Amino acid sequence: MNYVKGSVYFALGKFENSIVNGFDFALDSNIPAGGGASSSSALVVLAGAAIRNVNHIKFTPDELANDSALAEWFVGTRGGSMDHRTICSAQPAHAVLINYATGEASLTALPDEPFQWITFFTKPADKGREIMIEYNERAAVSRILRTGDKHILNAIRCGTNHWIH
Numbered sequence: 001m002n003y004v005k006g007s008v009y010f011a012l013g014k015f016e017n018s019i020v021n022g023f024d025f026a027l028d029s030n031i032p033a034g035g036g037a038s039s040s041s042a043l044v045v046l047a048g049a050a051i052r053n054v055n056h057i058k059f060t061p062d063e064l065a066n067d068s069a070l071a072e073w074f075v076g077t078r079g080g081s082m083d084h085r086t087i088c089s090a091q092p093a094h095a096v097l098i099n100y101a102t103g104e105a106s107l108t109a110l111p112d113e114p115f116q117w118i119t120f121f122t123k124p125a126d127k128g129r130e131i132m133i134e135y136n137e138r139a140a141v142s143r144i145l146r147t148g149d150k151h152i153l154n155a156i157r158c159g160t161n162h163w164i165h
Contacts, residue, residue: 003040006074007047010067011057021054040075041083044068061088062105 012019025046031039045068052059059067065088069081082098085105089096094107 002075003043003072004047007044007068007071008051009074010071011048011051014067015052015055015057018057019051019055023050023054025050038083038087041068041072042087044072045084045087064088065105 008019008022027043029039045064048064048068048071049059051057052064062085065081065084068084068088072084085098086096089098089105089107091107093110095110096105097108098105
């Protein structure tokens with residue numbers, strides 16, 4: 001239940017004294033753990049919505065998606081926000097189109113004629129310690145490279161850490 005804790009702790013940090021109530025909920029799922037079906041992201045979003053609802057805190061789907069992506073960092077997964085945005089933007093009979101260049105999500109209607117969507121998960125999602133460390137390191141480096149901070153980049157090239165405060 002660390003995903004739930006991550007979302008609640010994030011909300012406590014963001015809303016501080018506005019969080020006075022907690023919540024209980026039961027979870028029943030047939031999604032296999034580590035199946036790669038975004039079940040952890042769904043838990044983070046659900047808990048984020050629950051803690052806001054019981055404390056009468058208004059939020060938008062975009063805000064909840066962005067906060068949920070950050071809240072999942074508590075568990076050690078420094079991923080993006082695609083799963084959270086999809087969950088928060090979803091509507092029946094529509095696919096979600098996420099444009100990361102503009103930060104916008106829009107809905108695209110699915111065909112009216114019957115179709116089946118089949119997803120195969122051939123390998124469990126490994127969320128072990130070593131995989132998480134490697135993933136988080138890659139995510140951190142890509143954020144540094146994207147910001148282009150010359151001091152940090154130079155420290156990485158030189159193998160120093162004097163830029164850490």
